[in-house]
Amino acid sequence: MINSRKSIAIFTCQVTTGYRMQFCETVNQAATELGYNAVFYNFLDVVGNNHSDYGDYEYKLIEVIPYSRFSGIIIDEESFKIKTTVEKLVTRIRERATCPVISASSIMDGFYNLSFDDDAGIELIVRHIHEHHGCKRIGFMSGPLKHMDGVKRYNAFKAAMTKLGLPEEGAGIFEGDFWFNKGREAADFFITKCKEIPEAVICANDYMAMALIKGFKDRGFRVPEDIIVTGFDGVKEGQLYIPRLTSVDRRRDDTAIQAVNMINNISRGAKYPGITLITPKLICGDSCGCTKADPSKEIERINLNANQDRSVRYYLGDIIGATLKMNIVESIGELERSFADYAVNFGGYRSFCVMTYVDENGKTSLERGMSSPTNKVYPAIIVDRYGDFKDIERKVISTDDFLPAESSDEPRIVYITSMHCGDRCFGYCSISMTGTKTFNEFYNVWIATMAVAMESLLRSNNIRGLITSLEDTSVRDGLTGLYNRRGFELRSAEAAQSMNGTGKACAMVIDMDGLKKINDHYGHAEGDEAIKCLAGMISHVLCDKAIAGRTGGDEFYVFVPDCDEDLVAEIKTKLHSAIADNNSRSDKEYILDASFGAYVHDASVKFKVEELIRIADARMYAEKQKKRTHRT
Structure with missing residues (x-):
């Protein structure tokens, strides 16, 4: 890996x-x-x-x-x-x-946990606003109260306010979304719904703080001159915002370094507690008035x-x-x-x-x-x-x-x-x-x-495959998988044309012997099995460039480009051997056999496959008649 x-x-x-x-x-x-x-x-x-x-x-x-x-x-x-x-x-x-598994943002049973101390972080910023800036009317914009961090920071705010001797709910609490969508609504709440307009609003994350600042500005309130607004988390966007946010740094860099070091040390035998708290750090920015923007920067x-x-x-x-x-x-x-x-x-x-x-x-x-x-x-x-x-x-x-x-x-x-x-x-x-x-x-x-x-x-x-399948169906014999008459005529004509009038070509006609007898005595299903068996042997003995098709009930056509008499003799011998071998191993009550006719001709520009087939068919018929005469 x-x-x-x-x-x-x-x-x-x-x-x-x-x-x-x-x-x-x-x-x-x-x-x-x-x-x-x-x-x-x-x-x-x-x-x-x-x-x-x-x-x-x-x-x-x-x-x-x-x-x-x-x-x-x-x-x-x-x-x-x-x-x-x-x-x-x-x-x-x-x-x-x-x-070792390290949870880097929340407490999870069975894992090592690196957890930011939200309670300490909220208290740090509440204390800064109260003690350093002298604010007593402090509002809070929480995250969603169905969200674990939203609940945690909401409770931490109330605890910090109580610890400092201030009203637990502060100047008012508005439930936000941890994002930018409720800034206008929150600004309206703190301006019109609270008993008194807060001196400061602490937001449970930086994104809501930026949205709230814009909401206040749109309503003619200056930050921090009229209302102090702070964030939480110390995200990069908050430090690029104007005014630059006062916030609490969650020290994600320290968390990342500690997580990797813990894995490395545990692999070497070091021991760690289940929970390691990350200490918060205050970021003093422009939004509380501690710093002012540098125009050149x-x-x-x-x-x-x-x-x-x-x-x-x-x-x-x-x-x-x-x-x-x-x-x-x-x-x-x-x-x-x-x-x-x-x-x-x-x-x-x-x-x-x-x-x-x-x-x-x-x-x-x-x-x-x-x-x-x-x-x-x-x-x-x-x-x-x-x-x-x-x-x-x-x-x-x-x-x-x-x-x-x-x-x-x-x-x-x-x-x-x-x-x-x-x-x-x-x-x-x-x-x-x-x-x-x-x-x-x-x-x-x-x-x-x-x-x-x-x-x-x-x-x-899939569409191409479907088209190919449909095309294949139109040119293939459903019983044997060989080309049907249409498919044989199309492919053999293409192969003949590709020879460009050079070399020799051969047409073969192979006809099963005794199919009617098999159908009459053993049924058409058995006849179909015999046809499939012969078709399989034909496919097996032919060379790669040969084109074979089932063109009638028991009749097969074969076209072989670049073929001479020696190759024809070899194919015929292999086919008869395959039939004989099949009969010797078969437990059928009938003997499988076929008649064979072939014709080799120069592939002149004007030659047509059907003309070769006609001559090969006559030779096949002659062989079949010879068999009948011999049996008689």
């Missing part, structure tokens, strides 16, 4: 979102320094506000993850919004993992944002063009080339693979639609930019191996994402980055685009 180095698996959602990018990049740095591969299972989960169309089916990947192959596992439980996914994941980890940042905005528009144009290209490909090879040519705007990467599931018949998920994973996969796409898979043989491997082995033994950073379209399972993709940085948001767009392209490719393959 990847290479000979030990690997740490990290389970999280949308690694480019919020604090998780910083967390993942710090894990990468720590793992690389200790010589581990970092393997991220990147779930997309809920995209935007409520789009779970992709995430609803990601749980299927959970069944094929080789948990026992990892030297350590880190799980970021709070990043999952689809709880059934994380429940299935935790169940499988408990059942199959044999390594803000101008520099605005210019940087303008450049990034221009790049985003440019990249969007790339993706639109690539999406159109990828959705008209006709083969997996074209899809591979499209990704290699166009997918360059999400960060530096070493390699990209798509592993497609393979069923018990050797069919991949691009050949046959699958609604559940299998235990074998095939590298349908490999884009290798640094020669990591040089000279690799593309072959079916077990999902226990998961990925083709690289030629290099350097520590790698790999991100795994489920590849599916609705309920349809294709497999999973992996991307190996060049450094410790994660990819950007555009990579997820590429994955979704490729999943749709693979669905289109599967449907095209």
Whole structure:
């Protein structure tokens, strides 16, 4: 799996979102320094506000993850919004993992837990607002009270207020959403619904704080001059916002480093308690008045944002063009080339693979639609930019191996994402980055685009297969599988034309002897079995270039391009031998036999197969008459 180095698996959602990018990049740095591969299972989960169309089916990947192959596992439980996914994941980890498991965001029984001390963090910021800024009327914007962290921080706020001798409910509590959608509603609540307008509002996370600041500004209230607003979590966006947020740093960097170090130390015999608390750190910013923005730095940042905005528009144009290209490909090879040519705007990467599931018949998920994973996969796409898979043989491997082995033994950073379209399972993709940085948001767009392209490719393959099947039905004999009369005439004419008037060609007519007697004495079902038996022997003795068809009840035509009298004699001898061998081994009460006629002719430009067949048919009939005369 990847290479000979030990690997740490990290389970999280949308690694480019919020604090998780910083967390993942710090894990990468720590793992690389200790010589581990970092393997991220990147779930997309809920995209935007409520789009779970992709995430609803990601749980299927959970069944094929080789948990026992990892030297350590880190799980970021709070990043999952689809709880059934994380429940299935935790169940499988408990059942199959044999390594240390670190929960890096919530308390989970049976695992080592690195838990941020929310109670201490809330108290730290409440105390700062009360003692440093002298505020007594302090409001609170909680997270959803059906969310574990929402409840925890709500209770921590009430406890901190009580501890400081302030009203438990403060100046008022508004239930938020941990996101940007309720800023206006919250601003209205604190301005119009509270007995007095709060001097400060503490928000249970930074995203709600930014939304609330905008809500206050839209209603003519200045932050921090009129109302202090603080956040919680210390996310990067909050520190880039104007005014820069006063917040509490959850120290995700420390959590990431400690998680990796714990795995390494436990593997060497170190002991750790079930729960290790991460101490909070106060971030004093502009939104409480502790600091003021530096105009020169803000101008520099605005210019940087303008450049990034221009790049985003440019990249969007790339993706639109690539999406159109990828959705008209006709083969997996074209899809591979499209990704290699166009997918360059999400960060530096070493390699990209798509592993497609393979069923018990050797069919991949691009050949046959699958609604559940299998235990074998095939590298349908490999884009290798640094020669990591040089000279690799593309072959079916077990999902226990998961990925083709690289030629290099350097520590790698790999991100795994489920590849599916609705309920349809294709497999999973992996991307190996060049450094410790994660990819950007555009990579997820590429994955979704490729999943749709693979669905289109599967449907095209199915349609082509159906057309081929229908065409095959129209030219094949249903009983024997040989060509029918129409099929024989079409294929033999094509073969004759391809000879371009050179060489010799042969037509043969083979007619079963005594079929009527078999039908009369043993039934038509037995007659059909005799016909199938003879057809099988004809197919067996013919050379690869021969074209054979059943053109009547007991009559077979054969056309052989580039054929001379010696080859005809060889085919006839083999056929008679096959018939004799069959009769000697058969327990049937009848003898199988056939009459044979052949005609070899120069393949002149004007020759027609039917003319050769007519002469071969006359010779076959002559042989049949000779047999009858001999029997008489």
